[in-house]
Amino acid sequence: MSRIHASTRTTVLDAAPTDRSLVRCTDLAMTYGAGNRAVVAVHSVTCMVEPGQRIAVTGPSGSGKSTLLHLMAGLVRHTSGALSWPGLGGSPAGRPGRVGVVFQGQSLLPALDVVENVQLPLLLAGADVGSARSAAVDALCLLGIGELASQLPEELSGGQAQRVAVARVLAARPRLILADEPTGQLDQDSAERVISVLLAAADELDAAVVVATHDEIVADRLAEHWRMRDGRLRPSAQDVERGNGDYR
Numbered sequence: 067m068s069r070i071h072a073s074t075r076t077t078v079l080d081a082a083p084t085d086r087s088l089v090r091c092t093d094l095a096m097t098y099g100a101g102n103r104a105v106v107a108v109h110s111v112t113c114m115v116e117p118g119q120r121i122a123v124t125g126p127s128g129s130g131k132s133t134l135l136h137l138m139a140g141l142v143r144h145t146s147g148a149l150s151w152p153g154l155g156g157s158p159a160g161r162p163g164r165v166g167v168v169f170q171g172q173s174l175l176p177a178l179d180v181v182e183n184v185q186l187p188l189l190l191a192g193a194d195v196g197s198a199r200s201a202a203v204d205a206l207c208l209l210g211i212g213e214l215a216s217q218l219p220e221e222l223s224g225g226q227a228q229r230v231a232v233a234r235v236l237a238a239r240p241r242l243i244l245a246d247e248p249t250g251q252l253d254q255d256s257a258e259r260v261i262s263v264l265l266a267a268a269d270e271l272d273a274a275v276v277v278a279t280h281d282e283i284v285a286d287r288l289a290e291h292w293r294m295r296d297g298r299l300r301p302s303a304q305d306v307e308r309g310n311g312d313y314r
């Protein structure tokens with residue numbers, strides 16, 4: 067039987083009929099490319115995210131953090147292992163519902179202004195224009211960038227664009243927030259504001275949060291720490307101290 071612990075707990079992974087976990091990965095692997103160009107980005111990862119969890123994923127550049135988040139979002143196909151979203155249900159496309167992803171790179175549509183970018187996922191999910199716009203404006207104000215609503219992405223700084231991307235995720239009221247370096251281009255004050263808003267919104271939405279980050283101050287705001295190295299989840303120093311280093 068496989069086990070993983072997420073810092074403070076050790077959880078048996080066999081699925082139960084009442085499984086509420088938002089995402090469950092069992093022996094998950096993902097390889098980019100093939101032959102002598104193959105890169106195993108995620109290797110035999112077994113983990114799960116339960117409602118309400120606050121998880122920081124840290125590790126060196128290239129260790130597989132973004133790939134793991136994209137797998138958990140259903141954005142890329144795994145090469146082997148099993149992946150499911152017992153507590154989130156499926157979508158017509160077979161992807162989980164109500165997962166919000168803050169991407170590491172530029173992700174705003176250049177032809178849409180800021181408020182249109184933020185309201186787009188709501189419109190695609192069937193909301194009417196008025197309520198989508200008001201949710202988008204509220205989310206921008208929460209992030210302290212309400213005045214940017216009519217700007218185009220090309221008129222934003224990298225940090226402003228990153229906050230718009232966070233607002234876009236929060237406006238859609240996800241149950242699972244996967245944020246990939248959401249503060250990577252921000253100064254420390256803005257980073258702390260963004261992570262505070264993200265965590266407060268997650269509390270209000272009763273959402274779980276997984277943040278990939280290189281920033282220790284950001285990681286310290288999250289209760290549980292997963293560490294990646296060479297595509298594998300490794301026990302963090304915190305886990306080893308607690309005698310919880312039983313990832314596999």
Ligand SMILES: Nc1ncnc2c1ncn2[C@@H]1O[C@H](COP(=O)(O)OP(=O)(O)OP(=O)(O)O)[C@@H](O)[C@H]1O
Binds near residue numbers: 098131133
């Ligand atoms: N589209 C791709 N095609 C081929 N290889 C890729 C692709 N995306 C990522 N990789 C490789 O997969 C591995 C894991 O990359 P990933 O982006 O998941 O790492 P990361 O931990 O998020 O890094 P960083 O901290 O720099 O964001 C790396 O070796 C990377 O070069």
Ligand SMILES: [Mg+2]
Binds near residue numbers: 131246
């Ligand atoms: Mg990354």
